[in-house]
Amino acid sequence: MQPVNIGLLGLGTVGAGVVDLLSRNRSEITRRAGRDIRVTRAAVRNPDSPRDCDTTGIDIGTDCHAIVNDPDIDVVLELIGGEHEARDLVMAAIASGKHVVTANKHLIALHGNEIFAAADAAGVVVSFEAAVAGGIPIIKAIRESLAANHIEWVAGIINGTGNFILSQMMFEGVSFEEALADAQRRGFAEADPTFDVEGIDAAHKLAIIGSIAFGIPLSFDRIYTQGIRGIASDDIEYAAELGYRIKHLGIARRQETGVELRVHPTLVSEKALLASVEGEKNAIMVYGDAVGPTVYYGSGAGAGPTASSVVADLIDTVRMMSVDPKGRVPHLAFQPDQITHEPILTEPDFECGHYFRVQVADQIGVMAEITRALAEQQIGIEAILQKDPPTAEDDARVMIVTKPARERRLMKVLDHIRSLPYTREGLVHMRVAQFED
Numbered sequence: 324m325q326p327v328n329i330g331l332l333g334l335g336t337v338g339a340g341v342v343d344l345l346s347r348n349r350s351e352i353t354r355r356a357g358r359d360i361r362v363t364r365a366a367v368r369n370p371d372s373p374r375d376c377d378t379t380g381i382d383i384g385t386d387c388h389a390i391v392n393d394p395d396i397d398v399v400l401e402l403i404g405g406e407h408e409a410r411d412l413v414m415a416a417i418a419s420g421k422h423v424v425t426a427n428k429h430l431i432a433l434h435g436n437e438i439f440a441a442a443d444a445a446g447v448v449v450s451f452e453a454a455v456a457g458g459i460p461i462i463k464a465i466r467e468s469l470a471a472n473h474i475e476w477v478a479g480i481i482n483g484t485g486n487f488i489l490s491q492m493m494f495e496g497v498s499f500e501e502a503l504a505d506a507q508r509r510g511f512a513e514a515d516p517t518f519d520v521e522g523i524d525a526a527h528k529l530a531i532i533g534s535i536a537f538g539i540p541l542s543f544d545r546i547y548t549q550g551i552r553g554i555a556s557d558d559i560e561y562a563a564e565l566g567y568r569i570k571h572l573g574i575a576r577r578q579e580t581g582v583e584l585r586v587h588p589t590l591v592s593e594k595a596l597l598a599s600v601e602g603e604k605n606a607i608m609v610y611g612d613a614v615g616p617t618v619y620y621g622s623g624a625g626a627g628p629t630a631s632s633v634v635a636d637l638i639d640t641v642r643m644m645s646v647d648p649k650g651r652v653p654h655l656a657f658q659p660d661q662i663t664h665e666p667i668l669t670e671p672d673f674e675c676g677h678y679f680r681v682q683v684a685d686q687i688g689v690m691a692e693i694t695r696a697l698a699e700q701q702i703g704i705e706a707i708l709q710k711d712p713p714t715a716e717d718d719a720r721v722m723i724v725t726k727p728a729r730e731r732r733l734m735k736v737l738d739h740i741r742s743l744p745y746t747r748e749g750l751v752h753m754r755v756a757q758f759e760d
């Protein structure tokens with residue numbers, strides 16, 4: 324059989340990982356794919372930079388379009404990252420009848436609807452397993468292995484850099500900035516690390532998860548997104564005393580009236596599986612009506628893990644080259660004409676537990692007023708903690724975890740508490756996740 328020629332766009336962390344893996348496991352990969360898969364051309368910004376892989380036999384240049392238009396290239400592997408240039412290259416590859424593999428969640432989250440429509444029309448496949456949770460085969464799990472289920476919710480740690488920073492801060496006493504610099508050195512962080520710390524990267528991934536779980540279009544701009552920068556070490560401590568860990572989660576959840584798509588710091592019971600996921604590791608729970616809860620854990624970033632998914636996509640691509648396009652796994656899990664536009668809910672309609680911290684004058688009746696306000700909105704209390712603040716001797720800090728409640732009700736309570744004469748500035752609110760795992 325003829326070898327399959329890969330045109331590689333980008334030879335950075337992931338690109339080098341792919342070249343290395345294809346060479347290291349060449350014989351097993353060929354036995355699985357049925358054909359030899361080889362990178363024949365690559366484009367990079369600076370061809371003279373040193374590489375973390377052996378590039379013997381690869382023609383390295385700077386012109387991505389020359390690769391996309393090369394008739395000898397069978398599959399384009401997009402690993403340059405970013406949005407517009409990657410979109411143009413992928414659309415050009417599709418137009419020239421080439422299959423595409425990408426690790427670019429930014430690209431898929433923002434342009435996937437257009438890209439998949441073009442790919443379906445051209446009879447080619449765009450694969451993107453590495454785009455969500457790096458090496459964890461979560462796309463395949465949701466799209467294929469759980470295809471019999473009505474997916475009720477998906478919740479996970481889907482940004483390795485953010486989880487690494489939170490773990491370093493909690494266990495190593497490292498500052499936020501130091502931990503981020505370390506994540507960058509280790510190759511986990513995005514080229515623009517604000518994508519990691521502001522929750523944008525997680526929102527890109529959640530857009531993809533939500534779409535393949537619920538059969539809705541990719542809806543990145545409708546995702547509620549909050550990053551990890553605002554998490555105070557005091558709240559990490561208080562949460563621990565209350566029996567919780569603060570994790571940065573992406574949550575896609577069905578309600579009767581629509582779907583919640585949200586990314587934010589979340590209190591997770593220390594007994595929950597997700598609470599024990601540390602460092603750059605990712606973990607995703609998927610709840611299907613037939614299967615119940617399932618968990619997928621592993622490395623969400625780094626050269627080897629990400630290359631593992633990219634190469635698996637290349638193998639899949641090679642295998643399905645000979646399959647009738649109508650018989651292939653649909654890009655977004657559901658047949659393209661079965662994608663529906665369900666309402667995507669906004670904050671007032673989110674339903675979950677809540678944590679809040681409020682500093683008040685330490686007077687008789689204050690706690691009673693706070694609990695009365697909660698009761699008036701029919702919000703149950705899960706746990707209460709009271710502490711002296713680090714300064715302001717006559718004040719008290721009150722931390723409350725509520726039972727699940729519609730966020731619109733909780734906001735009324737918090738507005739009321741803020742308006743009380745003895746309430747100080749700086750009320751903190753975070754959401755709490757309840758999982759069955």
Ligand SMILES: NC(=O)C1=CN([C@@H]2O[C@H](COP(=O)(O)OP(=O)(O)OC[C@H]3O[C@@H](n4cnc5c(N)ncnc54)[C@H](O)[C@@H]3O)[C@@H](O)[C@H]2O)C=CC1
Binds near residue numbers: 336337404405408429
């Ligand atoms: N690093 C990781 O752990 C993971 C990365 N990804 C995604 O994989 C993709 C690649 O990420 P990394 O390898 O980490 O990036 P990187 O910054 O290490 O490498 C990017 C490569 O693309 C080349 N490049 C960029 N723009 C180019 C252009 N216009 N023309 C020619 N070459 C160009 C650069 O020279 C470099 O070789 C991104 O979409 C990223 O989000 C996905 C999962 C994990």
Ligand SMILES: N[C@@H](CC=O)C(=O)O
Binds near residue numbers: 482484
């Ligand atoms: N920057 C991302 C890389 C993988 O997607 C992360 O930290 O998770």
Ligand code: NA
Binds near residue numbers: 454455462
């Ligand atoms: Na993956």
